[in-house]
Amino acid sequence: MNYEARQVTSEEPLALPDPDAERARRRRRLVVIAAVVVALVVAGWFLLGRHKPAGDAAAAGGSAAKQVPNVTVAVPGIQIVDRVIAANGSLAAKRDMPVGVAGEGGLVRAVLVEPGQWVGAGQVLARIDRSVQAETAASLAAQVSVARADLDIAQSELDRARQLVDRGFISKADLQRKGATRDAAAARVKVAQASLAETRARNGRLDIRAPTAGLVLTRQVEAGQIVSSGSGMLFRMAMNGEMEMRAQLAESDLAGLHVGAQAQVTPVGTTRVFPGRVWQVSPVIDPQSRQGVVRIQLRYDPALRPGGFATASIVGGSTSLPLLPESAVQSDRKGNFVYIVDAQNRAQRREVQTGQVTDNGVSITSGLTGQERVVLAAGAFLNPGQEVQPILQATRH
Incomplete structure (x- = not known):
């Protein structure tokens, strides 16, 4: 009996899978997967975009508050600075x-x-x-x-x-x-x-x-030459071998310059420096160039050749000015400036006029009273109004 039933069943036609139904099942499966992904993204946005960023913002604010830059400042005060005048000119015999x-x-x-x-x-x-x-x-x-x-x-x-x-x-x-x-x-x-x-x-x-x-x-004479009183100069001599530099100075630089001022003369083409002193200051000013001549006496040396070009540094007195290291002075197309730190510990730009540059530093002729806290270094990395942590450095007078 069972045999007959199994036999009958085996004789029934087999059911084939429907392609449309299969595609429908795949689409439902993709839709479910996409919905799950969207749900995960939304959940992550709520967790990371709303709650965690608030904590990160607070942490970032705290770290920014802790990252106020340290800057070294000094109060330069007023120092006695030699008034050094740079000049150019030519070498010649004094007489x-x-x-x-x-x-x-x-x-x-x-x-x-x-x-x-x-x-x-x-x-x-x-x-x-x-x-x-x-x-x-x-x-x-x-x-x-x-x-x-x-x-x-x-x-x-x-x-x-x-x-x-x-x-x-x-x-x-x-x-x-x-x-x-x-x-x-x-x-x-x-x-x-x-x-x-x-x-x-x-x-x-x-x-x-x-x-x-x-x-x-x-x-300028040789043997066999016929000479007379009209022949002009035959020899040139330097009286006692004394030399001088005739320096051209602007009218403003001549003011306050006196006979006896010390000078350092460097001929072109050499690094040797020859000490000298001013023995004559021009009593007149050229109306065209607005310059006068200062004559600096020098001892004889073979390196001092009349007619040669030279530079000179003349000490023309002294004055009281703030003195800063070169690293403190910045410059741009507007001119020279420094950064000072105000009472709220914020960096402020201050326009200045510089004077003589020496081994001791740069003299400031205007823009500072000497009582400001001046940033000595890292001024190029500061912005006006930026909060800083000043570290006071003692100045040497």
């Missing part, structure tokens, strides 16, 4: 002496010195041919001898006449004539001697001599 022909000139036989050589007062620099002048001097010397011989004869005749007049052999009138002859002969001797002395003096001026002791700077 530049041109040397030329003092006499009538002639043919140069020899030049005895070279540039850079030291000479004494009256030393011969160049010799001029004097062959003609020497013959003239010899002729005048002979005339002196002749005049002296005539004087001797006239004196002897006068002496004999004096002996004979007492005996009555000659008259007193003859005696007087012989006395006059003697006097004329003596006068001719003096004239001849004067002519000889003049010629010898002229001959002595033929040689070109140093007017004083010093250093020969230039030479």
Whole structure:
């Protein structure tokens, strides 16, 4: 019986799956999954976006309150600062002496010195041919001898006449004539001697001599050259070898500058610094350039070459100003400024005018009284109104 039932069942047709129903089941499954994902996202937003961010905001506010930057500040006060004036100019001999022909000139036989050589007062620099002048001097010397011989004869005749007049052999009138002859002969001797002395003096001026002791700077004459009083300068000398710098200064810088002020001079092309002092301040101002000349005396040194260019730092007195390190001073297109910390510990920008920059720092000519708390460093990272934690640093006076 069971066999028959199983047999009948096996003979019934098999049921095939419906494709549309299968796709419907898949869509329902995807919709359920999407709904679950959306529910999880919404739940996460409620948990993280509403509750946790509130806690994070509070934590962020607390950390920001704790991250107030520390800055080092100082109260600069007022310090005595040297007024140092920077200047440019040229080197020159303090007393530049041109040397030329003092006499009538002639043919140069020899030049005895070279540039850079030291000479004494009256030393011969160049010799001029004097062959003609020497013959003239010899002729005048002979005339002196002749005049002296005539004087001797006239004196002897006068002496004999004096002996004979007492005996009555000659008259007193003859005696007087012989006395006059003697006097004329003596006068001719003096004239001849004067002519000889003049010629010898002229001959002595033929040689070109140093007017004083010093250093020969230039030479513009050679042996064989014909020179005269119109030849101009043949040598240039620095009197006693003393040098100077002629610095050009603005009218404002000349104010308060006095003779005796100390200076440091550095020739171009070298790092050597030569000490000097101001020995002359120009009494006039050039109406075109509005500048004046300050002359700085220097000791001789081969590195100081007249005509060269140099820079100078002149101490022109002192003044009382705030002094800050260079790190405290910032600059932008508006000019120089510093940051100060106010009573509420907030950084504030302060425009300043800077003065002299030295190894000790930068002097502030305007913008500060010296009693402010000035940020010494990290000013470039601050903003106006930013809260800071100032750390006071003692200043050295």
